[in-house]
Amino acid sequence: MTGIAQRVAGFEGQLKDAGLRMTQQRRLILRVLAEADDHPDAKGIFTRAFALDPTLSLSTVYRTMKVLETQGAIERHAFEDGVSRYEHADQEHHDHLIDIESGEVIEFSSDAIEELQRRIAAELGYELVRHRLELYGRKKRPGVRGKKG
Amino acid sequence: MTGIAQRVAGFEGQLKDAGLRMTQQRRLILRVLAEADDHPDAKGIFTRAFALDPTLSLSTVYRTMKVLETQGAIERHAFEDGVSRYEHADQEHHDHLIDIESGEVIEFSSDAIEELQRRIAAELGYELVRHRLELYGRKKRPGVRGKKG
DNA sequence: TCCTTATTGCAAATGTTTCGCAACTGCATT
DNA sequence: AATGCAGTTGCGAAACATTTGCAATAAGGA
Numbered sequence: 312m313t314g315i316a317q318r319v320a321g322f323e324g325q326l327k328d329a330g331l332r333m334t335q336q337r338r339l340i341l342r343v344l345a346e347a348d349d350h351p352d353a354k355g356i357f358t359r360a361f362a363l364d365p366t367l368s369l370s371t372v373y374r375t376m377k378v379l380e381t382q383g384a385i386e387r388h389a390f391e392d393g394v395s396r397y398e399h400a401d402q403e404h405h406d407h408l409i410d411i412e413s414g415e416v417i418e419f420s421s422d423a424i425e426e427l428q429r430r431i432a433a434e435l436g437y438e439l440v441r442h443r444l445e446l447y448g449r450k451k452r453p454g455v456r457g458k459k460g
Numbered sequence: 461m462t463g464i465a466q467r468v469a470g471f472e473g474q475l476k477d478a479g480l481r482m483t484q485q486r487r488l489i490l491r492v493l494a495e496a497d498d499h500p501d502a503k504g505i506f507t508r509a510f511a512l513d514p515t516l517s518l519s520t521v522y523r524t525m526k527v528l529e530t531q532g533a534i535e536r537h538a539f540e541d542g543v544s545r546y547e548h549a550d551q552e553h554h555d556h557l558i559d560i561e562s563g564e565v566i567e568f569s570s571d572a573i574e575e576l577q578r579r580i581a582a583e584l585g586y587e588l589v590r591h592r593l594e595l596y597g598r599k600k601r602p603g604v605r606g607k608k609g
Numbered sequence: 610t611c612c613t614t615a616t617t618g619c620a621a622a623t624g625t626t627t628c629g630c631a632a633c634t635g636c637a638t639t
Numbered sequence: 640a641a642t643g644c645a646g647t648t649g650c651g652a653a654a655c656a657t658t659t660g661c662a663a664t665a666a667g668g669a
Contacts, residue, residue: 332615332666353657368618373657389542391592394656408584421580427573428595435557435566437597443540444593446577448586481635481646502626517649522626542656543625 318345318401322384329382339364340375344385350396350407350416390416390445406444413450467494467550471533478531488513489524493534499545499556499565539565539594555593562599 319341323333343359351359357372376397379385386400390409405420424444432439468490472482492509500508506521525546528534535549539558554569573593581588 327667330615334616334666336617366618370619370658371617374616377658389538389540391538393538393542408581408586410586411589417584417586419580419584421576424573424576424580427570427576428593431568431570431573432557432595432597433600435568435597436600437557437559437566437595438600439595439597440560442593442595444577444591446581446586446588446591448581448584448588451582451585451587479646483635483647485648515649519627519650520648523647526627 318399322379322382325382325384326378331378335364336367336371337375337378339367340372341379341384344379344397344399347398350388350390350398352394352396354394356397388443391447406446408446408448411447411449467548471528471531474531474533475527480527484513485516485520486524486527488516489521490528490533493528493546493548496547499537499539499547501543501545503543505546537592540596555595557595557597560596560598 319338322337322341326333326337339360340356343356343363347356347359353369353372353376356376357367357369360367360372376385376387376395380387380397384400385397388396388398388407390396390407403420404425405418406424408417408419409415410417428442428444429439468487471486471490475482475486488509489505492505492512496505496508502518502521502525505525506516506518509516509521525534525536525544529536529546533549534546537545537547537556539545539556552569553574554567555573557566557568558564559566577591577593578588
């Protein structure tokens with residue numbers, strides 16, 4: 312029910328409209344991205360794709376990510392570790408919570424926080440264009456309640 | 461009223477307590493940082509400091525920033541452009557709004573947003589350790605009201 | 610099938626930050 | 640004031656992630 316094939320086909324049309332070509336490499340990278348449910352970096356994408364087609368190069372991954380980002384097909388994030396991580400952009404906006412122990416990335420969204428940000432920007436005389444919000448936290452142990460032990 | 465000299469002296473004691481030394485270079489960099497009211501990157505700090513002492517090296521700036529960060533004397537941020545930017549940490553916590561046209565960085569703080577973040581993390585089963593919040597916005601023209609023209 | 614041109618792989622170049630190492634310098638102690 | 644041990648520095652080279660020049664290749668419309 313993931314619709315990977317459709318998604319890839321969708322991108323194909325999108326690329327065509329922009330005068331770009333749907334190459335084997337792009338198809339491959341698109342497939343890897345569609346199958347990913349995490350936030351891989353360029354090397355991670357390369358590794359996965361390379362396993363399916365060892366003629367692929369890392370440069371092409373970078374170039375493709377740039378094209379896809381321009382097309383709005385993916386989103387790029389840079390968390391604390393500094394490297395660019397990617398995710399497909401077919402879901403609604405969300406922010407990220409990063410488990411500082413495992414590195415796991417959890418997605419969340421909050422209308423309240425979006426609204427609050429907009430208001431804060433407005434109070435400073437700005438129109439909010441975009442934002443970056445990352446929460447870094449530690450998993451609470453199940454038995455522990457709010458305060459004290 | 462800035463108290464740069466006192467601040468530098470304060471760091472001196474702090475360093476001493478950690479078994480570190482107050483060198484000419486550190487004094488210089490500290491002074492540059494204290495005088496900065498923006499968020500310079502390593503090269504920017506180096507440039508300003510180099511003007512006062514051309515024997516300083518960029519490596520030393522990087523090393524010093526690491527020491528100071530460990531000591532909690534400064535904070536490091538990485539905005540969208542990827543490079544590390546620094547600011548002295550003698551003020552209370554705040555987040556940043558970046559003017560996407562001028563690159564200017566405006567500081568702000570909001571208890572409401574802090575609290576909201578804590579609550580969101582808690583709802584996901586996490587204890588919030590730290591966060592990164594950057595707003596990217598465009599300056600509103602003075603005459604424009606809330607909605608429409 | 611042919612042609613134009615976008616795209617690729619490769620290696621070299623970037624830009625930022627780190628590191629090895631020998632020379633140097635705080636600074637606590639004589 | 641002189642001494643000695645470590646912490647520090649400057650320099651160049653290395654480590655990284657990412658970008659780019661270029662000649663070869665391959666989409667995909669004619």
